[in-house]
Amino acid sequence: MAKIKYFLLGLLIGVILVGSASVVKAYLLKQKVLGESTVTVATLDLSTTPQTALFNLTKLAPGTTSGEQIIRLKNTGSTGIKYRVSVFPTNAENDNKLFQSLEYTLKSYTLGENLSKTYGGTGSLLKDLQNLEINQRLAEGEEKILKMEISLPASAGNDIEGTTTNFNIVFDATQSEGEF
Amino acid sequence: MSKLPKGLLVYLVPLAGTLIFLNVFSTSKVYSYFSETKSIEGNVVSTGTWTNYDFSTPTKAAESVGMLLISKRFNTLYQHLVSDLKETISEKEFAESMKNSTIIDYKVSSEPKYKTSKQAEVKTKISYGNGATKSFISVFNYEGGEWKLLGTAESD
Numbered sequence: 001m002a003k004i005k006y007f008l009l010g011l012l013i014g015v016i017l018v019g020s021a022s023v024v025k026a027y028l029l030k031q032k033v034l035g036e037s038t039v040t041v042a043t044l045d046l047s048t049t050p051q052t053a054l055f056n057l058t059k060l061a062p063g064t065t066s067g068e069q070i071i072r073l074k075n076t077g078s079t080g081i082k083y084r085v086s087v088f089p090t091n092a093e094n095d096n097k098l099f100q101s102l103e104y105t106l107k108s109y110t111l112g113e114n115l116s117k118t119y120g121g122t123g124s125l126l127k128d129l130q131n132l133e134i135n136q137r138l139a140e141g142e143e144k145i146l147k148m149e150i151s152l153p154a155s156a157g158n159d160i161e162g163t164t165t166n167f168n169i170v171f172d173a174t175q176s177e178g179e180f
Numbered sequence: 181m182s183k184l185p186k187g188l189l190v191y192l193v194p195l196a197g198t199l200i201f202l203n204v205f206s207t208s209k210v211y212s213y214f215s216e217t218k219s220i221e222g223n224v225v226s227t228g229t230w231t232n233y234d235f236s237t238p239t240k241a242a243e244s245v246g247m248l249l250i251s252k253r254f255n256t257l258y259q260h261l262v263s264d265l266k267e268t269i270s271e272k273e274f275a276e277s278m279k280n281s282t283i284i285d286y287k288v289s290s291e292p293k294y295k296t297s298k299q300a301e302v303k304t305k306i307s308y309g310n311g312a313t314k315s316f317i318s319v320f321n322y323e324g325g326e327w328k329l330l331g332t333a334e335s336d
Binding site for chain 1: 220
């Protein structure tokens, strides 16, 4: 019984010590009103052009490519953003051999449309394009472009002949100083 | 080094535990930045055909059908169906209906039997993944410069 009392006493002292360290006492001697203050929360938004069907390829053959397709990204919010890109098949059925065989090249461009950085390339599989953070920031209202190219390697087997895959390109944006 | 009195430990242990517990939770911060996700949907990539399947005779057409069935190239096979059949089923529906096929071997087992100058039957033997083997008669119609598959029926 005595041990339980000591235990509870120790617990109480611990709570008091921590509690006393975090209590802020404020004695108001005078009060001045500065008038109405306004706080407006920033908005974060990103638009893409095109909004659908960047790629609509038929009769792709081994050793051929889609050619570079342009994606325009615009920061339509009121705070700076950074972003990353991923590609997902629309469902399990589209995660087929064709999807798993496709390769990609992604190029980011500066405001003046000068090449900034190239991602992917020969041997880089589209299925592995996951959460790729692009090394550029978009200030409020700023627009930049990406150029994306999809290719089917010459080594692609006959078993993907006459097949189709559907996929989505997903952009995740967050504040420039934020974390995904 | 002298040991701490037992009575003191009774105070210190819960005290330390409380401090650690409160310290952990009071210093944990949750960061939640604004975020947004946008998708470009509707992207489609289809491959063409780069193997030349020969449908110039009923026998060659039957052999080509076999290769397409074994390799599960049902979209390509669809292109070699007679037009009347294609009007009753879409390419997607056809591929969907065939997707569970377990055909592992396909052999032409007879010479073509011409019903008319533009229709011929070919006997085939098909082996399945479960070890079963069945005989079929495949009917081909001459249409658009090649022998196209009209249908297949199981035979004795």
